[in-house]
Amino acid sequence: MKNIILGSCAALSMTLSLFFEHTPTNKNAKLNTVETASVLPLNLPEDPIITETTAPTTSFKDTLYYNYYAQTLGVKLNYSENKQLLATVAEWLGTPYRSGAASKKGTDCSGFVSKVYKEVYGITLTHSSRSMFQSVERIKKSAIKAGDLVFFRRGPGKPIYHVGIYLNNNKFVHSASNGGVMVSSLNQAYYARNYYAAGRVNL
Template sequence: MKNIPLYCLAAASMALSFFFETTPSSSGSSSSAPIAAEASLLSLFSDEDGKKHDVPANDSAAYDYYGQALGVNLTHTENKDLLRTVLDWIGTPYRYGSNSKKGTDCSGFVTRVYQEVYGITLQRSSRSMFSSVKHVSKDAMETGDLVFFRRGPGQPIYHVGIYLKDGKFAHSACSGGVMVSSLNQQYYHRNFYAAGRVETN
């Protein structure tokens, strides 16, 4: 019962966050990245100490749990270890050059998730990752594929995330840390460059 006020505050916070999708940059540029408007509902599944509750043991209930928390419709065939690991990282603050739960940048988040889920050591930078994956078309993306971003033709890749489902991907954004965002958001739609698949076998 003592957690009810906490859950109510978390729900209110999530509802309000959808009204604020971008944060103004210090230079007044319109290209600032969206803030955590699409962050997961992870806070609703945590107790006062931030310890996450156990995921349901039943497969169907577990997929429902992950789908609700990550904001995607799952087919119950996705890699549950990937979903669980991504969910565990949601809310981690952004920290350039780091890759721990105390703070991580985009490529640090991706490398840690791939190491934890698949035992694969990826290149540390988003540009290096792009050169080592199998490129796939946007309409052929699958859960676990990597999505890459650049700021226009001829510009270098500057950001990477992990594709989930329904146009959603998990990433560590400098304006909000590890969150789930949509490729349909104007910022990401404009800067999306390519998708790549890591051979996990």
């Protein structure tokens, strides 16, 4: 009888031992599975923002740069304009008009254009809007790009009397006799009426 009891206890002990050894293994397996699933989900959603086709072509630094000058000049930019051109014309804003002059103490339209072109492009232009027109490649108004020149005259057969530098979105920078260096629109009635042509300097 004693032997039967001892045998039963041994069998029970062996069964319980197997049970407790097996249970933690399953728990650990479940925990590992859960941890792995939480870190590396099986069905990762595709990021809708950072993709090859939607990645921005302009760096964050460039974006800040263009946004600053867009606000300073009051012009909608397309982020491809010459950065030095934008910075240079911004430095001239507010310069008073002075006929025959070409400095930041005072400048006329052609003096302003010639100074900017020398500083930005290293090109020397004559201090005369009429002479400038003779040295540029005539382009269509629809093809104007930042840095191109825009010319004005007071009616058919009249000589060219004014020149400015095109920026973007129908805006150009120039030295006006009634306000000095400023940004104006080709859509303004006065400039729309007197606009003559656009020209590109071969850089």
